[in-house]
Amino acid sequence: MTKAFPTIQDVARVAKVSTATVSRALSFPERVSKETRRVVIDAIERTGYTVNQTARNLRRKQSGAIVVLVPNLGNPFFSKILSGIEATASREGLNVLIADTRQPQVSPRLIGEYLHANRADGLILLDGALRPDLIPGAPGKRPPIVYCCEWNEDNDLPSVRFDNSGGAALAVRHLHDLGHRRIGHILGPADNVLTKEREHGVRCTLDALGLEARRDWFFEGDFSLAAGARAAAQWLALDERPTAVAAANDEMACGFISGLHRAGVSVPDDVSVVGFDDIDIADQFIPALTTVRQPRSEIGESAATALIERIRGGGADAAEMKTLAAELIVRSSTRTA
Amino acid sequence: MTKAFPTIQDVARVAKVSTATVSRALSFPERVSKETRRVVIDAIERTGYTVNQTARNLRRKQSGAIVVLVPNLGNPFFSKILSGIEATASREGLNVLIADTRQPQVSPRLIGEYLHANRADGLILLDGALRPDLIPGAPGKRPPIVYCCEWNEDNDLPSVRFDNSGGAALAVRHLHDLGHRRIGHILGPADNVLTKEREHGVRCTLDALGLEARRDWFFEGDFSLAAGARAAAQWLALDERPTAVAAANDEMACGFISGLHRAGVSVPDDVSVVGFDDIDIADQFIPALTTVRQPRSEIGESAATALIERIRGGGADAAEMKTLAAELIVRSSTRTA
DNA sequence: CTGAAAGCGCTTACAG
């Protein structure tokens, strides 16, 4: 950093008070006299002083920042959540640091360093595969951590999540209500908690409805558009086809519809498709996508709020879980069987 | 931050050397003896020490972080760029702080604080409306700043940008090559540099081709899907309609196509449409979108690299501009007139 | 209400 920014010393000199008083005037205005406050404010204006956060943080042993670990920053799913987190954090005067967990630099060790290094007062994890509980160091002296969207079944760290299996149930019931009895599912990436939850929701609901969960109607995927297109190819190759498909996210639903379209198969006339997430394009896709909405910026806000409470409360890192409901949005990609 | 993390003192004690030596072993390994290095490394392992960045930064007068100011974090356009920035920064050992410029907290004053407060060694601006040159304080002692994608015509801060007008020219020429002679344009938000550049490219090319730039064929927009749909409504209301439309971004192109589709108008059979950006969904949209590709993670990397060079070089904040070429991707939303 | 003084954890000339 360049030198010569005014320091608290400069302000003290101009105001003719001690640095302690300047500091107090800033942090506890009510503890200095009205007159002093005025003089200090004045000196601050004249010098153009702003507090050096680094020095303050060193002294206070805090960082004024939280870090968010994101599996893929370029993915709109995460950026919407990030947006909610940032809005809440900035309102609370906290900076937000981000790191993409696909970067080789972000090893578990580095996560530990973020915390130890006094870089962050807390951590939000959007990647359920991350295991901060494995970081050496007593958990007692670890800053708060909360999972957002994803979580890890091998620890009981607090998390904020959507009701994934409930959302999947909504999708399947909707298809059933339309008269569909042959229902398929496009899965997310293996080993992902969301994939498991959504699949679970689909299977349970199928079961409850007395419908068959046919192995060849469960298409493998990875949340990408391309995976949806691959599922379309598989659907086309089937002897007996499902008349409706619930995809584990909107991208795959779109890729699926698009793949079918290129083969001359129409959605919803030939197959009904429901997505998951309600991404921006969903209502302008052709056909407009019926999907399970998850309020993504809200979950980000909710996670940030939970984290900040823990930071401020300084309290116990009690395991806790908050679940946000999902909602079905019916549009034009589904119709009666 | 919680207490009791091991400090350099602890390491020194265990290694039976001075803290100065530990510090050197970490920062300038070649300046300590092989034996000492071994002993220090060993002590670090045993204590679980990681450097306290806050203290280091205070001493070194740097922050080890850059801040990226984003107009809308939830917008995939920006998140892709952010991803490129983050990848480069993290590779160089720099943390990245983000702030959404729509947050009221991010006033110009706050931008100044980011810099003064020793919070950041440099700044990347994705929002051309931001004017860091207006921040009080001599520019000489300001950390480096670079615009990315957008820029501001009222200052000559360095920027990395796409060839927007060249890209628009590509789009119009492509339409012309297909035999279209009645060509319209959907504009981005007013007052945006990208809007102006793209419109400029369209107008110049139309002119060069001897085609008319009809006022009622230039539809107002704002880069949103909804704006595209509104343009579709306007197109439908026209007496004389353009047979081809170049949109200033892909979202508007998709919204436009979707709006026409709902009215029974087919793209590309009835109108040809070309987008701008090549967003993820572009090739799975129905029809697959012909568009002008802008390598967004590359521009992010490029901006981060430029910033880091300036930070490391410590050098002059010379005005400089880097322009990345755009490329036309022909798919199915355009056809012969 | 205000100030003197210690100290947060590190780095870096300066000696040796």
Place this chain on the structure above:
DNA sequence: CTGAAAGCGCTTACAG
């Protein structure tokens, strides 16, 4: 190659 010492800019008990 190594150590003693000062200092980065702030905050906060402790006195008064």
